[in-house]
Amino acid sequence: MHKKLRLGMIGGGKGAFIGAVHRIAAQLDGAYELVCGAFSSNPEKSRACGASLGLSPDRVYDSYQELFRQEAQLPEDERVQVISIVTPNHLHFEPARMALEHGFHVVLDKPMTFSLQEALELRSIADQSGRLFCLTHTYTGYPMVKEARQLVASGKLGNIRKVYVEYPQGWLSRFEEGGDNKQASWRTDPSQSGIAGSMGDIGTHAFNLAEYVSGLQVTQLCADINIVVKGRKLDDDGAVLLRFDNGASGVLIATQVAAGEENNLRIRVYGEHGSVDWQHADANTLQVKWLDRPTELWRTGTGYVSSYAQHNARTPAGHPEGYLEAFANLYRNFALCIKAEMEGEKPQKEWQDYPSIEEGVRGMAFIKNVIASGKSDKKWTDFKV
Numbered sequence: 001m002h003k004k005l006r007l008g009m010i011g012g013g014k015g016a017f018i019g020a021v022h023r024i025a026a027q028l029d030g031a032y033e034l035v036c037g038a039f040s041s042n043p044e045k046s047r048a049c050g051a052s053l054g055l056s057p058d059r060v061y062d063s064y065q066e067l068f069r070q071e072a073q074l075p076e077d078e079r080v081q082v083i084s085i086v087t088p089n090h091l092h093f094e095p096a097r098m099a100l101e102h103g104f105h106v107v108l109d110k111p112m113t114f115s116l117q118e119a120l121e122l123r124s125i126a127d128q129s130g131r132l133f134c135l136t137h138t139y140t141g142y143p144m145v146k147e148a149r150q151l152v153a154s155g156k157l158g159n160i161r162k163v164y165v166e167y168p169q170g171w172l173s174r175f176e177e178g179g180d181n182k183q184a185s186w187r188t189d190p191s192q193s194g195i196a197g198s199m200g201d202i203g204t205h206a207f208n209l210a211e212y213v214s215g216l217q218v219t220q221l222c223a224d225i226n227i228v229v230k231g232r233k234l235d236d237d238g239a240v241l242l243r244f245d246n247g248a249s250g251v252l253i254a255t256q257v258a259a260g261e262e263n264n265l266r267i268r269v270y271g272e273h274g275s276v277d278w279q280h281a282d283a284n285t286l287q288v289k290w291l292d293r294p295t296e297l298w299r300t301g302t303g304y305v306s307s308y309a310q311h312n313a314r315t316p317a318g319h320p321e322g323y324l325e326a327f328a329n330l331y332r333n334f335a336l337c338i339k340a341e342m343e344g345e346k347p348q349k350e351w352q353d354y355p356s357i358e359e360g361v362r363g364m365a366f367i368k369n370v371i372a373s374g375k376s377d378k379k380w381t382d383f384k385v
Contacts, residue, residue, distance in 0.1 A: 004030065004031060004032055004033040005032045005033070005081050005082050005335055005338060005339070006032075006033055006035045006036075006078075006079070006080050006081045006082070007026055007032040007033060007034050007035065007080065007081070007082050007083075007084060008034075008035060008036040008037055008067060008071065008080035008082070008084070008104075009022065009023070009034065009036075009037040009038075009039065009083075009084045009085075009086065010037065010038050010039075010064045010067065010083060010085045010086070010087060010091075010095045011038075011039065011040070011085060011086040011087035011088075011091070012037070012039055012049075012084075012086040013039035013040035013042075013045050013048075013049040014040075014045060014048070014049055015182050016086065016182075017183060018086050018109055019039070019086045021323075021324065021327060022084050022086050022107070022109070022136070022327070022331075023053075024324055024327075024328075025324060025327035025328040025330070025331045026084065026107075026328075026331045028324065028325070028328035028331070028332075029328060029331070029332045029335070031331065031332055031335035031336075032331065032335065034053060035059055035080055036055065036059035036060065036061065036067060036071060036080050037049070037050055037053075037055065037059075037061070037067070038060075038061040038062065038063055038064045038066065038067045039060070041063070043063075046060060046061065046062060047060050047062075064094075064095045064098070065098070068098045068099070068102050071102075072102050080104060081104060081105060081338070082104060082105045082106070082107060082334075082335075082338065083095070083096075083099040083104045083105070083107070084107040084108075085099070085106065085107070085108045085109065086109050087109075088186045088187075088192045088193065089111060089113070089114050089192060089193050089194050089200070090114045090191065090192045090193075090194070092108060092109070092111075092112060092113050092114065092118075093113045093114060093118040093121075093122055096108055096113075096122055097121075097122060097125055099131075100122075100125050100126055100129040100131050100133075101125065101129065103129070103131065104131065105131045105132045105133070105134075105334075105338055106126075106131065106132075106133050106134070107134045107136065107330075107331065107334060108133070108134070108136070108360070109135075109136050110135055110137055110205070110208075110355075110360070110363060111194070111200050111204045111360070111363050111364060111367060112135055112357075112360030112361070112363060112364055113364055114194045115194060115195075115364065115368075116361075116364040116365055116367070116368045116385075118364075119360055119361045119363075119364040119365075120361060120385075122357070122360075123357045123358075123360075126357050127357075132334065132337055132338055132341070132356075133356050133357045134330060134331075134334040134354050134355065134356060135355040135356060135357070135359055135360045135363075136327065136330055136355070137204075137205060137208045137209075137212075137355040137359060137363075138205075138323065138326050138327050138330070139205060139208075139209055139265060139280070139326065140208070140209070140212050140326075140353075140354070140355055141312060141326035141327060141328070141329035141330045141354075142278075142283050142321075142326045142329075143284075143300045143301075143308075143309040143310075143312045143313040143321070144278055144283065144284065144285065144298065144299075144300055144305075144309065145209070145212070145267075145278055146306070146308040146309050146312055146353065147286050147298060147305050147306055147308070147309040148213045148267070148269065148276040148278050148286055149212060149213050149215065149308070150306040150308050150309070151276055151286075151288065151306075152213060152214060152215055152269055152271070152276065153215055156273070156274070157269070157270075157271030157272070157273055157275060157276070158271040158272025158273040158274070159246065159271060159272050160214055160215075160216060160244075160246060160248045160269060160270070160271050161248050161249075161270050161271060161272065162248060162249060162250060162268075162269075162270040163210050163213075163214050163216070163242065163244065163248060163249075163251075163267070163268070163269050163270075164250065164251050164266075164267070164268040164270075165206045165207075165209055165210045165250070165251075165252050165253075165265075165266070165267045165268075166206065166251075166252070166253040166254075166265070166266050166267075167202045167203070167205060167206045167253070167254045167255075167263075167265045167266075168253070168255050168258040168261040168264060169198075169202060169255065169256045169258060169261055169262065169263060170256070170257065170258045170259040170260050170261040170262070171184075171256060172184060172188070172198075172229065172232075172236050172256035172257055173229070173256075173257045173258075173259045175229055175230070175231055175232065177189070177232070178231070187201055188232055188233060188236075189233065189234075190234055193234060194367065195234075195367065195368070195371050196234060196235060196367045196370070196371055197227075197233075197234030197236055197256070198235050198236050198237060198238060198254050198255060198256045199225065199235055199238050199254055199366075199367060199370050199371065200234075200367050201256070202254050202256065202265075203238065203240075203254035203366070203367075203370065204363040204366060204367065205265065206252050206253075206254050206265065206267075207252060207362075207363065207366045208355065208359055208362075208363060209265065209267050210242070210250060210252060210267065211359075211362065212355075212359075213267055213269055213278075214244065214248070216244040216245055216246055216248060217244065217245045217362075217383075218242050218243065218244055218245075218250075218366070218383050219243050219244060219245050219382070219383050220242075220243040220380045220381065220382055220383055221240050221241060221242050221243070221369060221373055221380070221381055221383060222240065222241040222373055222379055222380050222381065223238060223239070223240045223241075223370045223371075223373035223374040223381070224238060224239050224240075224374065225237075225238040225370065225371060225373075225374025225375075228257045229257060235371075235374070236255070236256045236257050237254075237255040237256070237257050238253070238254055238255065238370070238374065239251065239252070239253045240252040240253075240254075240370055240373075243380070263280055264279055264280050264281045265279065265280040266278070266279035266280065267279075272291075273290065273291055274288060274289055274290040274291060275288075275289045276288055276289075277289065283300075283320075283321065283322060283326075284299055284300040284301075284320060284321060285297055285298070285299060285300075286298040286299075299317050299318075300313050300317065300321055301313045301315060301316050301317035301318070301319065301321075302317045307350055308350050308353060311350040311351075312326075312329045312333075312350075329354075330354050330355070333350075333351045333352070333353060333354045336348075336351040337351050337352060337354075361385060362385065365383065365384065365385040366383075368384075369381055369382075369383050369384060
């Protein structure tokens with residue numbers, strides 16, 4: 001990766017938590033250079049953000065429409081190459097569409113779009129564009145999550161029978177959207193977030209992790225969806241029974257009203273002979289449990305893990321790696337694939353292990369199906385895309 005990829009950002013201005021995370025992740029390996037952006041729908045705020053990031057004033061735009069119009073006119077060796085979109089959900093589709101149609105690769109925050117219909121349309125546009133697409137399901141970037149996936153895929157656990165995944169948070173235990181909490185305001189607003197609250201915000205992470213680690217796909221679900229905090233417009237709590245395509249069953253829990261909880265996402269996958277257990281609070285450790293021998297603790301950065309875990313580990317064993325590094329793994333793998341394409345080379349299989357357009361479509365299908373199931377008096381709902 002001799003030259004840095006030229007990166008542009010849409011959204012991520014002052015007060016936008018995830019924008020800063022994306023910028024740190026993109027810069028951690030020196031694979032990208034932020035060259036332009038439209039950081040806010042407010043032109044003054046966008047320009048102020050660009051100035052604070054040291055960008056040239058003529059590459060800081062008042063709108064994403066202006067960004068695409070102006071960047072497309074620049075010489076090929078100057079114009080942006082990759083667009084990172086970190087806006088609220090209702091502003092995902094149009095910038096992503098325009099980026100792809102202008103020939104730029106796209107990194108998009110999850111969930112992919114405002115609706116399943118938009119997701120399906122964006123998949124078609126991406127396929128036609130020939131550009132690469134990365135969806136930032138962060139937790140798939142952790143080395144020991146990748147190790148869990150590889151262990152399941154190896155068949156050593158036997159046929160998978162049960163999947164438990166849970167994502168408890170407590171930050172919306174009160175009516176935070178009633179004050180000046182910007183994150184709470186848009187995430188609980190149907191006009192910006194879509195038809196789901198907690199199920200769209202963190203339930204999609206849990207769903208993605210369940211399918212990623214197990215290597216299976218959900219075929220049916222049965223959901224109990226709740227609004228716990230009075231006055232809230234979207235779900236803040238829910239539990240879902242799952243059926244997978246190999247006959248396995250599962251349980252998914254996503255709640256943002258579990259007072260005292262932070263972000264301890266956890267997944268357990270049980271096979272005939274053993275199981276894997278990973279949780280965000282101890283991300284460097286994967287518990288591997290066997291039917292007939294002692295439990296093992298597998299650790300990040302060790303020599304016995306798979307090539308996928310080794311490729312995504314950054315420090316020697318015993319040095320904690322976390323959220324920013326996992327996020328950066330997605331950006332780095334995406335950059336490696338783009339560079340390979342530019343140089344006419346085939347990317348290594350470890351580089352290609354990042355969430356893409358298909359995971360985005362299934363995430364939006366999960367939202368639509370889980371909300372429909374929660375409203376239905378029917379026990380099981382077929383998972384339809």
